[in-house]
Amino acid sequence: MSFIAKLFGAKKSQSVIGVDIGSSSLKVVQLRRERGTAILETYGELALGPYAGVGVGQATNLPAAKIGETLVDLLRESTVTTKSAGVSIPFSRSLLTLVELPHREDAEEQKTVIELEARKYIPVPVSEVQLDWFILPEALPEGAPPPQKVKVLLVAVHNDELALLENVVKAAALEASFYEIEIFSTIRAVVDEPVKPVLVLDIGASATKVYVVERGVVALSHNIPEGGQDVTRTISSAHNLTMEKAETLKKEQGFGAHTDDSYTLETIQLVFSRIFEEAKRALTQYETAHEKTVSEIILTGGGGVTKELAKYAQSFFSIDVKIADPFGKTQAPAFMRQVLQDIGPEFAVSVGLALRKLEEFS
Numbered sequence: 001m002s003f004i005a006k007l008f009g010a011k012k013s014q015s016v017i018g019v020d021i022g023s024s025s026l027k028v029v030q031l032r033r034e035r036g037t038a039i040l041e042t043y044g045e046l047a048l049g050p051y052a053g054v055g056v057g058q059a060t061n062l063p064a065a066k067i068g069e070t071l072v073d074l075l076r077e078s079t080v081t082t083k084s085a086g087v088s089i090p091f092s093r094s095l096l097t098l099v100e101l102p103h104r105e106d107a108e109e110q111k112t113v114i115e116l117e118a119r120k121y122i123p124v125p126v127s128e129v130q131l132d133w134f135i136l137p138e139a140l141p142e143g144a145p146p147p148q149k150v151k152v153l154l155v156a157v158h159n160d161e162l163a164l165l166e167n168v169v170k171a172a173a174l175e176a177s178f179y180e181i182e183i184f185s186t187i188r189a190v191v192d193e194p195v196k197p198v199l200v201l202d203i204g205a206s207a208t209k210v211y212v213v214e215r216g217v218v219a220l221s222h223n224i225p226e227g228g229q230d231v232t233r234t235i236s237s238a239h240n241l242t243m244e245k246a247e248t249l250k251k252e253q254g255f256g257a258h259t260d261d262s263y264t265l266e267t268i269q270l271v272f273s274r275i276f277e278e279a280k281r282a283l284t285q286y287e288t289a290h291e292k293t294v295s296e297i298i299l300t301g302g303g304g305v306t307k308e309l310a311k312y313a314q315s316f317f318s319i320d321v322k323i324a325d326p327f328g329k330t331q332a333p334a335f336m337r338q339v340l341q342d343i344g345p346e347f348a349v350s351v352g353l354a355l356r357k358l359e360e361f362s
Helices: 064-077 107-118 159-171 182-190 228-239 243-252 265-290 309-314 334-359
Strands: 004-006 015-021 025-034 037-047 084-089 094-102 129-135 149-158 175-181 198-203 208-214 217-224 296-300 321-323
Touching: 015 064, 015 159, 015 182, 015 334, 025 064, 025 334, 037 064, 037 334, 064 159, 084 159, 084 182, 084 334, 094 107, 094 217, 107 129, 107 149, 129 159, 149 159, 149 175, 159 175, 175 182, 175 334, 182 198, 182 208, 182 217, 182 296, 182 334, 198 265, 208 265, 217 265, 228 243, 228 265, 265 309, 296 309, 296 334, 309 321, 321 334
Parallel strands: 015 084, 084 175, 198 296, 296 321
Antiparallel strands: 004 037, 015 025, 025 037, 094 149, 129 149, 198 208, 208 217
């Protein structure tokens, strides 16, 4: 299954694309900047399942050559007009861990401390990964002495994963100036709160990512090994439906009013209730440990397009739950706005990548 829309003509020299290489589908968004505004030119999605001999919406583990072949098809069908790209790194193929390390006033000394300490937290030799880090900003009272410790988000990506992505990009004849872990792309596209903690619930095909974002930085990350494909399988097996039919029902009917007896709400609740209960535990853990209150919850990812999902999620949480609207950061024809809101959660990563890519022209 795919949906492709060419919105209006592109100016090749100013256009960029964000390419989201997920486990169940590929997504692409093409933007250009005009008078300081990100203009949406085209977007598209292509399911990987059929290329792997499984159903639409199911997670796959395809080799680089096959992913590249699929990406070429997607770029052609969505009439992409540029090769200038930013590409996602799957969260499942990366390591994020928050650690507390000794504070050093000298930047080079702090860098050395972080690189040495990082070896304790990465389960493979440092030579096998690309390592990065972010020091979490912390508001201190005026006149307070420098802190003895700093909180550092360590980020590591295995060299083999980067090699696979580079081969995909080469096969599709794209020019990627950066590769970014999908969490950071999503934050850029869907989180607007600059100070207060926000919980992002990213429901992917095979897993759900839970992370708290504070001051633009990931303060907590948690992985739940259930996602949208588990909901689809549950509907399929309980009601003797094909995976394709179950996937369609999940997205188009979800928790909304049913027009037939194709499935019961109890069926779709089975998996989503477990996801939300575990997310609630992670939320409580964060608020208790940090003595801070999360201001809102944002639902994103492929599972986020399930109809009326926010309403069901709200029954689990005491704070506001909303659906991500990454296309809200772009300009598009008014007649497309409702469609873009409906599909937005699936495109958060690709929109975030394209927005970062546009910054290269600033």
